[in-house]
Amino acid sequence: MGKYIGKQVSYATHGIHRYPAKFIPQIPRFCLESYSKAGDDVLDPFMGSGTTLLESYILGRNSYGVDIHPLARLIAKVKITPIDPDHLSSLAQQLFSRIRADDDDNSEWIPDIPNRDHWFREDVLRDLATIKKHVWRMRRGDYQDFFKICFSSIIRKMSNSDASSLIPEVTTFRKKLDAQGRTSFDSISRFENAVRSKLIDAEELWRLSKEVEEGYWSYPETRIIGNDARDIELEDSEIDLAITSPPYASAVHYVSVHKLEMYWLGLLDDLAKLDGSVVGTSRAYVNEYRPWRPRTDIPELKLVLSELLESDKKSAYIVYKYFDDMRRNFAEMNRVLTRAGRYCMVAGENTFRKVRIPTYAILARIALKTGFEVKGMYVYDVINRHLDIPRWNNSRIEKDHILVFQRRRAPTSSRL
Numbered sequence: 001m002g003k004y005i006g007k008q009v010s011y012a013t014h015g016i017h018r019y020p021a022k023f024i025p026q027i028p029r030f031c032l033e034s035y036s037k038a039g040d041d042v043l044d045p046f047m048g049s050g051t052t053l054l055e056s057y058i059l060g061r062n063s064y065g066v067d068i069h070p071l072a073r074l075i076a077k078v079k080i081t082p083i084d085p086d087h088l089s090s091l092a093q094q095l096f097s098r099i100r101a102d103d104d105d106n107s108e109w110i111p112d113i114p115n116r117d118h119w120f121r122e123d124v125l126r127d128l129a130t131i132k133k134h135v136w137r138m139r140r141g142d143y144q145d146f147f148k149i150c151f152s153s154i155i156r157k158m159s160n161s162d163a164s165s166l167i168p169e170v171t172t173f174r175k176k177l178d179a180q181g182r183t184s185f186d187s188i189s190r191f192e193n194a195v196r197s198k199l200i201d202a203e204e205l206w207r208l209s210k211e212v213e214e215g216y217w218s219y220p221e222t223r224i225i226g227n228d229a230r231d232i233e234l235e236d237s238e239i240d241l242a243i244t245s246p247p248y249a250s251a252v253h254y255v256s257v258h259k260l261e262m263y264w265l266g267l268l269d270d271l272a273k274l275d276g277s278v279v280g281t282s283r284a285y286v287n288e289y290r291p292w293r294p295r296t297d298i299p300e301l302k303l304v305l306s307e308l309l310e311s312d313k314k315s316a317y318i319v320y321k322y323f324d325d326m327r328r329n330f331a332e333m334n335r336v337l338t339r340a341g342r343y344c345m346v347a348g349e350n351t352f353r354k355v356r357i358p359t360y361a362i363l364a365r366i367a368l369k370t371g372f373e374v375k376g377m378y379v380y381d382v383i384n385r386h387l388d389i390p391r392w393n394n395s396r397i398e399k400d401h402i403l404v405f406q407r408r409r410a411p412t413s414s415r416l
């Protein structure tokens with residue numbers, strides 16, 4: 001694989017919204033070109049912001065996406081839905097004028113955010129509420145969703161959080177910048193700029209959609225089909241190819257990363273509940289892990305668990321649960337893939353409580369147990385990724401693997 005940076009990885013709507021641990025579009029593209037043809041059905045069970053879905057669409061494949069994260073599902077929906085840029089542009093002008101002309105008290109539009117004044121200044125809350133009111137009063141549908149994503153994309157920037165933290169955090173460094181007048185709190189201009197820049201992305205997607213319409217004999221279908229990669233809402237043997245980058249054990253706190261956006265968008269009822277249902281969650285309760293007896297015949301996992309058990313049982317349980325959830329995902333993929341369907345997965349290594357976890361190797365073992373064969377493995381460098389997955393060697397150059405599994409038989413074991 002060559003070197004990919006900047007615009008090359010964020011063309012069309014790929015960069016429509018920030019999302020942690022995105023993979024570069026060239027990865028799903030490589031898998032799509034190697035293992036599928038136009039008209040095939042492709043699934044990403046941990047779709048995140050929808051990179052696989054957009055690439056599938058551009059290449060004329062039907063695609064399906066699953067993610068437990070409500071904001072991911074909204075980002076992906078906007079990312080893959082072509083909308084008419086002329087109409088979008090005129091809606092944007094109307095919206096800007098309404099927002100600029102509004103000097104009502106819109107405080108009823110401010111959501112309940114735990115610790116609200118810690119996260120947002122009074123004037124910012126006021127302006128965000130005004131923007132929200134006018135976006136939410138638009139007709140529901142694809143155009144409104146586009147503006148919701150524009151609104152969401154400015155929330156973190158307008159909050160008091162340090163821009164460089166993955167999870168929102170008010171730091172002394174940020175407070176210093178504020179005191180020196182080096183941060184802007186003009187939410188309305190920020191929103192307008194976000195809309196203008198995302199309009200350019202939407203235009204590019206629209207143009208691509210015309211090419212797709214003309215280039216393929218059947219127009220590709222793109223759908224977000226459900227929430228849980230362990231229980232996929234598809235019939236047996238429907239999928240020709242699956243491509244994903246799964247979460248890692250306790251690595252990225254997907255829910256906390258976007259909690260401020262989700263509060264504003266009304267997408268977060270119960271943070272703890274959502275966080276607990278994410279594969280790779282670091283939440284574990286005493287009544288779960290106290291009676292748990294570590295059992296596995298995967299040598300690499302045995303080693304990891306025994307090292308973790310030396311310090312605490314909870315950490316070992318978190319890692320075990322992650323791999324068991326991934327086993328459930330593999331079993332589901334075995335069910336939904338066609339007889340010799342392939343499952344391409346991007347994975348590397350990570351560390352948890354200073355213990356090295358060869359995640360990709362353990363996932364490959366789980367694949368074998370669940371009826372897959374390893375058909376190929378590609379290794380590539382990830383340079384300076386903005387990610388907080390702690391890596392084993394702490395270097396800025398990391399190795400990731402694209403593992404290619406092929407379905408061979410029904411799962412032979414339902415245990416790790």
Ligand SMILES: C[S@@+](CC[C@H](N)C(=O)[O-])C[C@H]1O[C@@H](n2cnc3c(N)ncnc32)[C@H](O)[C@@H]1O
Binds near residue numbers: 022072278
């Ligand atoms: C590494 S990210 C995927 C990023 C994606 N490849 C992209 O380019 O945006 C992993 C995703 O798995 C999702 N996830 C975690 N648990 C899940 C579950 N039980 N079912 C479906 N998705 C889940 C997370 O919300 C996160 O979006």
